[in-house]
Amino acid sequence: MNPLLEIRDCTVRFGGLKAVSELNFAVGEGELAGLIGPNGAGKTTVFNLITGVYRPTSGDIRFAGKSVVGRRPYRITARGIARTFQNIRLFASLTVFENVRAAFIMHLSHGIFHALWRGPGFAREEARIDAQVMELLEIFHLGEARDALCKSLPYGDQRRLEIVRALATRPKLLLLDEPAAGMNPTEKQELMRLIRFTQEKFNIAVLLVEHDMRVVMGTCHRIAVLDYGVKIAEGAPDEIRKNPKVIEAYLGQEEPAHA
Amino acid sequence: MFERPKTLFAVAVALSFAVSKFSGGVNPYYYDIILSIGINIILAVSLNLVNGHTGQFSLGHAGFMAAGAYTAAAFTTFVPPHHIATTLFFLLALFAGGLAAALAGLAVGVPSLRLKGDYLAIVTLGFGQIIVVILQNIDAVGASRGFSVASGYTNFFWTYFFAALTVYVIVHLVDSTYGRGFLAVRDDEIAADAMGINTTKYKVVAFTLGAFFAGIAGGLYAHFKQFISPDGFDFFKSVDIVVMVILGGMGNTAGVIFAAVLLTILPEWLRTVSGCTFLPHWLRDVAQNRMILYSLLLIVLMLTRPQGLFGDARLFRRTPKFKKP
């Protein structure tokens, strides 16, 4: 069977810099996969390629058997890929509830005229969305905060809210860019549980970019390692941990920090 | 209160109708101001959809108003009324004006929506000036001499009917799941896109609908003043409307309505001040130049209340709790 997401020989250049180079990588349906690498390795760039923010200089990206290269980001989301952002991008002037509600627009059956006329069909759909938003918020323990401005939430909650908002688009593949950043150890434990739970409950595939090794190793079945845009290793968490190339790539980065 | 939008709209219309029955005896000077207020409410609330809710900085609203004013005026001037009722004829003219403005909005909107912030402001400003220049050169509508409109169809009722319609449409459009798209585009376009929201479509809808109502306002204005000239729709008119939106608080409809009322009355009041001989000369000079005062007002406002006078009070917004019918 074909994988859900398939990145084939993808290269992206920014001027003279090859941010991603000849990358081959696939994520299967319902799989929990990880993408790691030192700072500037090109992980976020891979996310931006998959979601259509950047276009690959060469290569192809296929999702559910069809190429997504050159599609506008909102169309790619409609095909079933949702993401969170490394530098949180919530809708700052909206409440927690409204942030999630905005992600339901894609699945609306009503449009301008229903919104103006407000017949029974409109009210029914709004009531249904209302209930679904609340259900999602409750799952992620954000129900209490529904009317709070999203800016006012603690950092960890904002990251979780971004996950909820992404899930509201009903994706088949969820891309998480450093969801544990800024979380304390308890929140990280809870996050790992939530990622696994999400994957099971909604039966979606997850691609996780994360610097916290404990989180990556504890959630993902398979991990790919990027260094300077090149994939240097791929395999199960145990293999990755022992891989000399990976150790070298990380040591090269971390040694000065320890000195 | 806003749970029953259609009832509310009906009440507003009935009220305009009732009041219009008593407007005969009103002092013409005040009547003039009252109609101007209604027209400015339409302009400010419709610009608020673009600049406030959707977060696009348009400086060309007067251009759309001009397109509507001239189209509607040309309609009542050149189209033979045949035997249709006057009211219907007038409504057709207004609609033609709104449509012309909407098309202009589409024509400016689509190519310039890739532009952001200052660049969009410059393009829309340029567009407004182009409209003025074009109108200055069309002889059939009087070119730069101006265009006299024979029929003064605009009255209290139609002015406030369209003001109520504008408020109804924009408030309820934004206050729905569909409408969250405008706010999402304003807050973070990249995130909106990633949530499956067609950001281009939302911007085009905002531009076109905003322009449509500006065109209606233009048609009402033309048949109220019965004389329009291209320079009446120049850059300064656009700035007037932008100031109303900023003062009222971007995206805050109630605040913007209040600001439209305030900024229509203020110049009249200033005129009175500048006529008071017992006041010092410099004060009368300042009062005479409203652009200086507006600039000062804006500077003070931006320093003290950048969110506008009313900021996030958003009287027209609530988190809806829809009950199953």
Ligand SMILES: Nc1ncnc2c1ncn2[C@@H]1O[C@H](COP(=O)(O)OP(=O)(O)OP(=O)(O)O)[C@@H](O)[C@H]1O
């Ligand atoms: N739009 C862009 N223009 C130019 N260079 C870019 C652009 N986006 C990313 N880069 C460069 O590409 C490289 C990879 O960046 P990327 O953000 O993908 O790294 P990352 O692996 O996500 O790093 P981090 O762990 O710090 O988030 C970096 O050298 C970055 O400077």
Ligand SMILES: [Mg+2]
């Ligand atoms: Mg990154």
